[in-house]
Amino acid sequence: MKPYIPILALFLIFSCKNGEHDIVAHADDYNKFLTAVPTKTTSKYFELWNGKIRPDSMQLTSFGIVGGEYSRYFKETGDITYLKKAEQSLTKAVEIASIGRAGYRRSLARNYISQHRFKEALVMATEARKLGADPKESQFLLFDVHMELGNYGLAEKYLDSTKNLKDFGYLIRLAKWNDYKGDLDATITFMEKAKTIALESKNEALTLWSLTNLADYYGHAGRLKDSYEHYLNALEIDPKNAYAKKGIAWIIFSNDKNPEEALRILDSVTMTYNAPDYYLLKAEIADYMGNDLVRLKNLNEYFQRVENPSYGGMYNLYNLGLYIDETKEYEKALKLAKQEVQNRPSPESYSWLAYTHLKIGEKDRAKELMDAYVVNKTYEPALLYHVAAVYKAHHDVQKVQEIKNELIGAIYELGPLMEKQIQDL
Template identity: 60%
Template sequence: MRYITTFILVLFLSACQTDNDDQITNTKDYDKYLTSNPPKTSSKYFELWNSKIKPDSSQLMSFGIVGGEYNRYFQNSGDIKYLKKAEKALKKAADIANVGRAGMYRALARNYISQHRFKEARQWADSSRAIGSGLDQTQGLMFDVHMELGNYDTAEKYLDSLKNMEDFGYLIRVAKWNDHNGDLDTTIRFMEKAKEQAENSKNTELMLWSYTNLADYYGHAGRIKDSYNHYLMALRIDSENAYAKKGIAWIVFSHEKKPEEAMRILDSVTNYYKSPTYFLLKSEIAEYMGDDMKGVANLDKYFELVQDSAYGDMYNAYNISLYLNETEQFDKAFELAETEVANRPTPESYSFLAYSYLKMGDAQQALDIVEEHIEGKTYEPAVLLRTAEIYKATGSSDKVKELKDELLGAVYELGPATEKEIAQL
């Protein structure tokens, strides 16, 4: 009897140890950040410069500053109207600029990148390059644009032209390049160097950007504790930062399997932050919880928001995924996938097109697209999962097994609902 009792005690202690290993977060760390306030979408600084703009105004500096402030308000609120207002102000500045025109073109290109208007962004980047001033900034922008467009060879050439291990802009781009190539360890090393640069400069915007991006990379690498700590570091700088709160909610949901707590965190964010993706995530969590009513309510909220024409093509990828996996509107998915391939012919865009063909019953066409546009060109888990399903449907069992092993290591990134899907490959 004593041995049985000892055996039970060992099992209990082992279970407790496992729970402790899974437990990363502590509500005491982040509860103080969950009392959300309405985002600040004005300031004396903004009002001063905005007041200088008249219907026939030609004050370049006013338009540039106001455009930058609108972009900041978009980041703070998730409200698309501020990104569109920023575009309008920057477009006016670009039209009237005699000096500093290259900088205005770059700012407008970045605005278009945010709107997923990548081809237009490239045009403005090309115009900036033609002027010639601020060459390093323009070269960095060209790298960003070509990465979004899937022109990876061209992007690499621009990256090589920037090489400077002391430059924050170079470090974050070479990190992105290594992530694209599937070398996560090198990605993290470069991002850690970028973080050091940001901290040494005491530039809070760069620090905030470094912390949240490094937190993402740590999560992909399975370094969940490091990821959590960096999201907290971001919140210490900006207590209202929605992205950092979303990151913590994902850890709580995907790693700790506590969907109710993750939902509580996100509910505090969506009181004021209106980015559609947050409601999509809430719908996913509610579905995992078995709360169909809450899942549908958040999905409805997502669709309500993205119907705003101001979003343009920004949420095509999310909509395609929903049409393929939730509503089974395969024709709509196929049409949008073709649009995405035209806008940005990346492996991700092609994976949606291939998956649409699979869902419509044309597995061979799906496989042809995979072999031509996806194989060996990306390490994104979501793309690889769609690819694995296409391999399975076409009898490529060896390729399925190879991807399955990789995908099992990416369940945290893909979300707990995918674990069963991967196991059935």
């Protein structure tokens, strides 16, 4: 179990008893970033290369550049259309490339990862490694794919093969590995080293990535002021960064207990950013406020958006949660959970499958799955809650209490709505 949680738990229990918490966020810090300016999704540079693509085109450079631009537009807008267009361009580049073949396969693999098409990503990553060009980049990619698939032994093998404590790519993956192992202190240490390298290189994209990821890790560690400052620093670089604004909104909601302000921030984000999960967060906040009208409005917006077949399985886990907790469609949830295990046989997927079995009354099957695929294989609080629920159904008081103690320390990460559910374990 994570060693840092019990200490944090004691702090949070003490704070709750005293009814006090420190306000972290202040509107004067971030108001200037909340203007809703649409992202520009074209340029003379893009039009030049896009114009070279014809139905029978064989101009490799055009497909690679256009695919990269579409990927950037997706990151900046959350619009799935751009991710699919990037896939089309990169698929064509893979088909026709005689040079740079490994690089195009790696780019297409990363596109598949974004779409949660992990097994297809593994095929591309494996092909790229066999081609031999830039082997370190292919090994980094294979680490990423195997972590997503829950193949942790193979992921560790690829991580060890790239060891270099002065390499940004290695350090961020070493941080991810330590987070998986439950060592948050080491995770933060390596991410801080990666941030230093990014700053020294003056690489804006790497710096932005470092700041937002480090902000997340600081939040998990209860270092909320550090987390907040890093999100603000990210916005200084990229004032439109939706992820950083979402991070600030979570601090305001979960720690500062100011749901109205959190919603104001998210409303400004969703005016120009289109990812469906932002509407789920807005619905969660509205639920906490007791505003059923706003909650249902945002849930409806989420469901309408994820009906788009272009999303494929990207929102399967979100949908699972809704089928179980919102609509009580347990059989539908079971079918989707089995599908997700096939697509991504990770502890997270198995946790949802086990939890679904519990909900339909199959508590023995739920425990079998938890013991085989989840227990001691993940330290994610949301998944540990599933484990605790299964053990509670089996009247294992001691194990439930152990997990409950950890979950109390993770209330910030889980959110205010989970607090009562944790106390009821």
